[in-house]
Amino acid sequence: MSTPTLDIRNLTLGFKGYTGFTEVLHGISLSVEPGERVALVGESGSGKSVTARIVLGLLQELRTARIGGSVLFEGRELDGLNKRERHALRGKAMSMIFQDPTSSLNPVFRISDQFHDVLRRADPRITRDAALERAAAILAEVSVRDAERVLNAFPFQLSGGLNQRVMIAMALANEPALLIADEPGTALDVTVQAQTLQLMRKLVEEHHTAVLFISHNLGVVREFADRVYVIYKGRIVEQGPTRAVFEGPRHPYTRALMAAVPRLTGGGIPDIDEDSPDFGAPLETHDAEGRA
Amino acid sequence: MTAPILELDAVSKTFGTGADAVHAAQSISFAVNRGECLAIVGESGSGKSTVANMILGIYPPSSGEIRLNGTALPASRKLEHRRAIQLVQQNPLSSLNPKRSIGASLRLALDVHDIGASAERANLVGALLEEVGLPADFARRSPTALSGGQRQRVAIARALACQSEIVVLDEPTSALDVLVQARVLKLLNQLRETRDLTFVFITHDLSVVRNIATRIAVFEKGRMVELGDTETLFANPAHPYTRRLISAVPVVTLEEAALRSSLAAGLEETTE
Ligand SMILES: Nc1ncnc2c1ncn2[C@@H]1O[C@H](COP(=O)(O)OP(=O)(O)OP(=O)(O)O)[C@@H](O)[C@H]1O
Ligand SMILES: Nc1ncnc2c1ncn2[C@@H]1O[C@H](COP(=O)(O)OP(=O)(O)OP(=O)(O)O)[C@@H](O)[C@H]1O
């Protein structure tokens, strides 16, 4: 039996604010095996990004955040690590592609310098020339045609999609054990998105990388993920193999979500309630064989 | 006959010079009628945001002319021009000042454009938040304490605050879950009617475009390769690039997959 790359157990999160304490995560559990692609989908504001930030150890540094439960990375409790050890994991053993490329690329440094920094995390003595050569090779893998121009540019000089591909290339540069991708396709057109997913899939297969994939695009999730967790208001409401969840959604929230996907065949914007008391129904679990 | 509300006449934009020049937009011409929702789709780096930025007056075209209600827009815009055309951005976080509360950002928009009596403005802020489906007391929050989707609603509220005629929406719903997306798209449709708004809607999501746009402009490498009304374009895409775009869309139903593969089949005949 293998140890999951990521094992989240009964994770809770709340924020202390002026107006009191707001609970955001009410005890969520999820795991990602080595080489597995797992999608986390669901409501905006339900707690997907904060979950990712906890795994990366970023929210722990926030004074207003109260975190409970446990997060195991390759069998090691994250809570037991000090700040330095956590920092060492980040960007090397685990890396993240963020929702908003402009907020994670530094606007005042050229892409080349940011790449050099990333590669230095795994290899502190890498020379600038070697880093640039490696960067160009990785950029080529995410189908950036003119790597030289891109490396020389500041983020504002690149289109949204180019910035996102730069981020993906940086996240993959050190061949992490766990890749967390938060809305990686938001700024990508469909043809590039398809290529990116293919690339991510190739990486997963070659390096046995575990991927936690956060997305609102259910079409993408269906094509990319092995397993799906559906989250609503800080609770997992349905989980199972991708096919089982898409072909036989059971939880009222999952059903509403599926019905709301805009169809390429038209028919207008569906009229579905954003909220319903039924959405509070208990967790639905599909078994591993995918039988509904 | 009324003039189109917005016209682009052979608009081009080149960044840099000589060997480093990037021809981001090349001789783009189209007209948008009042009340329309014109979508711009195309691959990453095809010049969509560049065209949006020129429409907004963030930078002037290298050549060509942009007309608002039949009048050419000057290279440096007056306040009234800036009010008339507003932006809802791809990245909501970068468009909201993190040091300012949501309420203060909306209030600033009302103050700058002198909307409503000043005593009324606090109420207007609450009403705007409710109009986009957020509780009025979110006014006190900082943008960093909101989810991506909640921030995007705030950005829409700010565009509404200015009572603009044209709203340029650059990927306005790609950060939202599909249920909230459906509500926001319905809201946008409804606002287009009640406020007689005109939309220029930039997105990669062709499934959204299919259901919201009245017409679609397809961009490839800085050029507009196809322009047509939504029904016609999906029923019979003329340009191979349009076909390729539609046939790459990830879908969830069998009917959609069938549409996709019928277009992909047509593609093999036209390319390679
Ligand atoms: N620093 C913070 N302080 C207070 N509340 C916060 C903070 N960060 C996030 N929240 C709240 O936590 C909840 C979950 O936010 P999160 O960003 O994880 O949502 P999400 O599921 O990623 O949504 P989206 O799909 O819109 O990106 C939201 O209600 C948000 O307002
Ligand atoms: N300020 C700038 N300086 C130099 N080049 C730029 C600048 N802004 C955009 N470009 C270049 O112009 C081209 C078009 O970019 P634009 O942002 O318009 O693309 P887009 O269609 O919006 O793409 P995306 O879908 O990725 O957002 C790209 O090659 C980009 O790198």
Ligand SMILES: [Mg+2]
């Ligand atoms: Mg998020």
Ligand SMILES: [Mg+2]
């Ligand atoms: Mg853009």
